[in-house]
Amino acid sequence: MTANAAARAAAPTRREQILREAARLFAERGFHGVGVDEIGAAVGISGPGLYRHFPGKDAMLAELLVGISERLLEGGRRRVAAADGSADAVLDSLIDGHIDFALDDRSLITLHDRELDRLRDSDRKLVRQLQRRYVELWVQVVRDVYQGLPEAEARACVHAVFGLLNSTPHLSGPGQLPRREATGALLHRLARGAFAAAAD
Amino acid sequence: MTANAAARAAAPTRREQILREAARLFAERGFHGVGVDEIGAAVGISGPGLYRHFPGKDAMLAELLVGISERLLEGGRRRVAAADGSADAVLDSLIDGHIDFALDDRSLITLHDRELDRLRDSDRKLVRQLQRRYVELWVQVVRDVYQGLPEAEARACVHAVFGLLNSTPHLSGPGQLPRREATGALLHRLARGAFAAAAD
DNA sequence: TCCTCAGGTTAACGAGCGCTAACGACTCTG
DNA sequence: CAGAGTCGTTAGCGCTCGTTAACCTGAGGA
Secondary structure, eight states: OHHHHHHHHSSSOHHHHHHHHHHHHHOOOOOOOOOOOHHHHTTTOOGGGGGOOOEEEOHHHHHHHHHHHHHHHHHHHHHHOOOSSSSHHHHHHHHHHHHHHHHHOHHHHHTTTTSGSSSOOOHHHHHHHHHHHHHHHHHHHHHHHHHOOHHHHHHHHHHHHHHHHTTGGOOOOOSSSSOOHHHHHHHHHHHHHHHHTTTO | OOOHHHHHHSSSSSHHHHHHHHHHHHHHSSTTTOOHHHHHHHHSSSSGGGGTEEETTEEEEEEEEHHHHHHHHOOOOOOOOOOOOHHHHHHHHHHHHHHHHHHOOOHHHHHHHGGGSSSHHHHHHHHHHHHHHHHHHHHHHHHSSSOOOOOOHHHHHHHHHHHHHHHHGGGGOSSSOOOOHHHHHHHHHHHHHHHHTOOO
């Protein structure tokens, strides 16, 4: 199929274009702060033309949030399943995966904890469930590394570290840590330092 | 003045009531997701009655964001000025102050980095300036404690630790760390651990 | 060649929004 | 007791937004 080939390669589908631009605009000005005309203009078509690709504005947000939650959980599971080394190495791998996400898809990370309440009930429940599973994945690994840590504390630590890693949208200053690799390494160190401190 | 006495004591002004409820609603559903009728209903009056206290909906958000930025900066300055002990103790004090804020005024913390772009240009510039000063206050103290740390890295660390401390809105689960004091102590340890790891 | 259909267009509708206008009640104060 | 000022009310205006309807165009296949 040429469609799949195109999706995998350079040329993005119109649908994908729309999703990417919508994510950017939603992250910049909020879901209610962006009109469908703006989203259309961002991909070169006008307002109602979007309805050939999506049943409504809500559906775009839903697809974005469900998609990112699934990708996060799936990536986490893959990394845990690929665990040949120590629990310590698995935690490092989880952290790296989340950092990649936070650096590559800033606007999606922003949306992820900001516009969740604008979803229909069913979609919101789905996203919440995926998020919860992702957190529990981390909690298990963290408690595997720091064996004395109670579950409630481990969960709070994981949420806090997510907040730390998801701070990347605030690091977009002019001369701030230009090199992506250095930023990633720093965030990794900070996250490990936080976990280590939690275990006393 | 009885007004000041009332403001300091139990009975809140109508104006303060409005600000508190508006902060809660804005944090829950976003600035554009809340109507003036809802804000009015939350304080027992109806929609347009708000215009006896504020010139418009924007003004409520502006006052909230400017207010919180000023309080954060002012609190930070007070703690730095009260530095009789080591730089280490000052950093501990800054962390404690921010944690108090994150735990006591969750909705304001949420608004603070979420609805900034809905402000008029002048207000946004003011808030940004206050935020920047607050960050620089932290950066100086952090570099005082960890003397080898370059400025750019210190700034990134401060932003990351803010993300960590501001994760409190996500900790509102049912059986999650009920005691406020324990949560605060944990967050403090995590923040110190992150800073320590940044310094290698 | 003609039909179909995907993917656009513009016009317009209905709902909801922030906000104003006009008005009323209640409490001070001279 | 009159007058003013504070703090509400309801009605409604004007605008924006998401969405639908109706129409158009160009490419592909029978």
